[in-house]
Amino acid sequence: MTDVTVADEAMPEASARQEGRARRRAARGAAAEPADRPGLARRLVRGWVPPLLLALVLIGVWYYVSLVALRPEKRFLLPPPHEIFTEGFADPRVRADILEATWVTTKAAMLGLAIAVVLGSGLVVLMAQASWVRRSFYPWIVVLQTIPTLAMVPVIGFWFGYSLAPRVTVCVIITMFPLVINPLQGMLGASRGLHDLMTLGGANRLTRLIQLQIPAALPDFFTGLQSAAGLSVVGATVGDFFFGRGEIGLGLLISKYTQRLESAPMLAVVFSTCVLGVLVFLAFGALGRRVVGRWSEAWGAR
Amino acid sequence: MVRPLVQFERVERTFGSVRALAPCDLSVQRGELVSIVGPSGCGKSTLLRLASNLDKPTGGRIRFATDSVGYVFQDPTLMPWRTVRGNAELLGRLAGMSRREARAAAEAALATVGLADFADHLPRQLSGGMRMRVSLARSLVINPEVFLFDEPFGALDEITRGRLNLVLLDLFAQRRFAGLFVTHSVEEAVFLSTRVVVMSARPGRIVAEFEVPFDLPRRLDLRYTPEFAQLAGKVATALEEAS
Numbered sequence: 450m451t452d453v454t455v456a457d458e459a460m461p462e463a464s465a466r467q468e469g470r471a472r473r474r475a476a477r478g479a480a481a482e483p484a485d486r487p488g489l490a491r492r493l494v495r496g497w498v499p500p501l502l503l504a505l506v507l508i509g510v511w512y513y514v515s516l517v518a519l520r521p522e523k524r525f526l527l528p529p530p531h532e533i534f535t536e537g538f539a540d541p542r543v544r545a546d547i548l549e550a551t552w553v554t555t556k557a558a559m560l561g562l563a564i565a566v567v568l569g570s571g572l573v574v575l576m577a578q579a580s581w582v583r584r585s586f587y588p589w590i591v592v593l594q595t596i597p598t599l600a601m602v603p604v605i606g607f608w609f610g611y612s613l614a615p616r617v618t619v620c621v622i623i624t625m626f627p628l629v630i631n632p633l634q635g636m637l638g639a640s641r642g643l644h645d646l647m648t649l650g651g652a653n654r655l656t657r658l659i660q661l662q663i664p665a666a667l668p669d670f671f672t673g674l675q676s677a678a679g680l681s682v683v684g685a686t687v688g689d690f691f692f693g694r695g696e697i698g699l700g701l702l703i704s705k706y707t708q709r710l711e712s713a714p715m716l717a718v719v720f721s722t723c724v725l726g727v728l729v730f731l732a733f734g735a736l737g738r739r740v741v742g743r744w745s746e747a748w749g750a751r
Numbered sequence: 752m753v754r755p756l757v758q759f760e761r762v763e764r765t766f767g768s769v770r771a772l773a774p775c776d777l778s779v780q781r782g783e784l785v786s787i788v789g790p791s792g793c794g795k796s797t798l799l800r801l802a803s804n805l806d807k808p809t810g811g812r813i814r815f816a817t818d819s820v821g822y823v824f825q826d827p828t829l830m831p832w833r834t835v836r837g838n839a840e841l842l843g844r845l846a847g848m849s850r851r852e853a854r855a856a857a858e859a860a861l862a863t864v865g866l867a868d869f870a871d872h873l874p875r876q877l878s879g880g881m882r883m884r885v886s887l888a889r890s891l892v893i894n895p896e897v898f899l900f901d902e903p904f905g906a907l908d909e910i911t912r913g914r915l916n917l918v919l920l921d922l923f924a925q926r927r928f929a930g931l932f933v934t935h936s937v938e939e940a941v942f943l944s945t946r947v948v949v950m951s952a953r954p955g956r957i958v959a960e961f962e963v964p965f966d967l968p969r970r971l972d973l974r975y976t977p978e979f980a981q982l983a984g985k986v987a988t989a990l991e992e993a994s
Contacts, residue, residue, distance in 0.1 A: 642828035645805055649822055650845030660841070664832045744832045744873050 528713045537717025546702055546714075547721050554689065554698040555725065557613060558681035561620020565677060568621065569628030570670070576629075577636040577662055578654070586629075594626040598684070602691040611695035619688035624677035631673030635666035668745040671737030678733040682726040699725070755780045756816045756897050756929040757802050763810030764797050770954035771797045774811060777948065777957060781896065784923050784930035786940035786947045788986065790994040794955025795933040796825075799899045802931055821895030821928075823903045827882035829874040835861065835885050836870040843892040853892070860888035864918055880911035884918070891922070900932040904939070913971050916943055924967045937990060941983045942974055949986060951993035959989040 508530055515529040528536070537543050572590075576583040602619060609615035639661050647657045689700030697705070699722045706715035742748040755778035764772040772794040779785050779802075787795050800806035801813060803822050821842075829838045836857055843853035861867050864884040874882055883903055890898065900919075904912045920943060923930060934940050940947045941963055949959040961982065965973060973979055 640828060642824045642826060643830065645822070645824070646828060646841070647845070648805060649803060649820060650842050652845050656845070661830070664830065667832070741832070744875065746875070750873075750875060 525710065525712050528716070532713045533716045533720060536713035537720075540714065543714045543717060546697075547699075547718055550697050550699045550702040550718070551721055551725060553696045554682065554685045554700070554722075557616040557688070557698065558620055558678075558685040558729070560613070561617040561684060562624055562678060562681040564617065565621045565624040565628050565681075566674065569625055569673075570632065572629055573632045573636060573666070574658065574663075576633055577658075577666075583633075590626060590629050593622060596622070598623065598687050599691065602688055605688075606692050611692050613696070615692065616685055616688045616695075616698070620681045620684040623684035624681045627673035627676045627680070628670075629673075631676075632666040632670040635669030636662045638669075639665035667741045668737075668747045671733070671741060671748065675730060675733045675737060678729045679726050682722065682729055686722055754816055755814075757931075758814040758816075759798075759801070759811065760814070761811035762801060762808045762813055764794070764801060764806070765809050772801075772808075773954035773956040775955070775957055779897070779929040779931055781929050782927040783946060784932060784944045786932045786934060786944035787950060788934060788937055788940045788947060788990055789950030789955065790952045790990070791935065792955075793950045793952040793993075795950060796901055797955065798950075799901050799931060799933055802897070803899050817896040819893065819896040821890030821893060821898045823883075823886055823890055823898075823900045825902045825905065827874065827879075827886040829882060829885055829889075831874055833873075834870065835866060835872050835874065835877070838874065838885055839870075839888045839892055842889055846893050856892045857888070860891040861885070863891060863922065864888045878911075880907050880915065883907065883915065887915075887918070894926065896928055898928045898930045900930065900934075902933050902935065905934065905936075912939070917971065919943060920967065920969055937983050937987045938974060941979060941986060942969065942971075947986050949989040949993055958993045959986075961986055961989075 511527070511530055515524060515527045519527060538547070572586060576586055598619065601622060605615045605618050609618060643661055643665075644657070647661055652660070685698060686700040686703075689695075689698035690704055691700075693701065693704065695701075699718055703715060703718045703722075706712075706718060738748050742750060744750050758778040759775055761774040761776060762772065763770070763774050775798070777785075777798075787798065789795050797806065799822070801808055803820050804813075804815065804818075805822075830841070833841070836854070839857035839861055840853040843856050844850070848856065858867065858870060861870055864887055866881060866884055866888065869877065869881065874885065877885070886903070904915050907915065916939060930944075932940070932943055934943075941961075945963050947961045947963060948957055949961075950956065951958045963982065965979070
């Protein structure tokens with residue numbers, strides 16, 4: 450607390466910069482801003498056209514490799530894109546397999562994510578209370594993040610078997626990092642001035658936590674949640690793949706089709722996994738915008 | 752004699768090896784608005800933090816005759832997730848007002864600073880001057896006996912600043928709190944206060960004090976009278992000698 454005061458007074462340039470920023474902000478004014486927002490149509494074009502064009506190019510390359518570059522007897526390695534649908538999704542057996550596996554994977558991913566949110570948020574709250582708690586946990590959270598999935602899966606299987614619980618455990622471990630690091634940053638980033646204000650108002654720890662630190666952490670929490678959501682699908686799929694037994698999720702299904710050299714259904718599962726990941730990412734993004742988008746600039750407030 | 756609400760007796764503050772504030776005597780009574788001018792780094796903000804009890808002196812002592820303190824920071828320091836009304840209610844709620852009382856007090860305070868129509872806006876939708884007013888309204892809600900201002904209008908343009916100076920003087924005329932106003936503008940210091948204190952830097956100490964004789968209410972054109980210019984000139988000279 451005291452160091453900050455000294456630093457403030459010792460660095461006139463820094464505070465001058467801040468004032469400049471504040472003045473610019475003030476000068477921009479409030480009412481004028483919505484006007485220089487590009488129209489919805491233009492934003493859609495700018496956001497969707499470039500990636501779609503790139504996708505078209507890549508699909509073109511894919512067709513070229515599959516139909517021209519590969520000799521017919523090698524074509525099974527990379528069937529042309531449309532076969533993923535004609536021989537993959539269009540086949541009722543494959544479709545049923547994929548739907549079933551998607552449900553298994555989604556279940557493990559979301560359950561793992563939910564548990565990680567609860568554990569992670571609890572840990573963040575504790576870590577924000579005292580620096581010794583923070584210092585004790587921080588390095589281990591980082592270590593947790595560096596364990597390769599490949600290394601942890603057999604161990605978890607060894608301890609917990611191969612049912613739902615170990616898959617969920619893998620997801621929890623994989624998604625924990627962004628669910629701790631991001632909100633912690635937000636929580637510790639609550640402005641010093643607001644902390645002073647709470648002190649002046651005689652706020653206790655709980656009030657400070659609820660009224661200042663948690664709201665301040667929300668934008669970063671949702672950023673972490675969004676990456677964790679994507680990771681949870683990866684975790685559920687990869688865990689499944691390495692466990693190699695138990696209920697068939699997307700990971701196991703991929704290895705099943707791989708072993709049978711059924712490349713079109715295999716790619717259909719890969720495609721489904723990507724779609725699931727993207728959907729989850731978008732869904733949690735929408736949730737974030739819905740909760741904090743009104744005021745957080747990082748979440749679209751203008 | 753009236754007992755001062757805040758009284759500094761040989762107050763010192765050092766940060767490690769840095770002496771931010773040399774022994775310093777200062778007192779503020781009800782109905783006094785004391786401006787503190789000084790070069791940057793002279794310990795003005797330190798002095799305010801001490802006066803608000805956010806920081807403790809390393810030497811000497813501070814007597815408080817009240818614990819009702821309002822503090823307007825250099826930045827508006829608003830919660831971006833709360834509406835203007837929500838921000839204004841904060842200190843009232845913390846002081847133990849009921850939801851209804853805090854809301855009524857917040858709305859009254861917002862009306863006082865001319866923001867009644869913006870209660871449902873979010874801070875990011877307001878201009879810098881308006882945000883500063885919200886900040887002011889937030890402290891008004893608890894009707895503090897001691898009011899501290901840390902260069903609150905320093906980042907604003909001249910016109911907004913003049914207008915907010917008038918808002919502040921108006922409040923002072925009505926409520927007669929004890930005020931400490933830190934600024935680095937001599938003109939603002941003389942215009943706003945009943946007394947001007949000049950500080951020097953490294954270590955910060957009080958080098959001169961000037962009584963400001965002008966009656967309340969004051970008008971902005973007071974700043975262009977010869978009497979005002981003369982006093983401002985004296986303060987400026989003292990400030991120059993201090994730097």
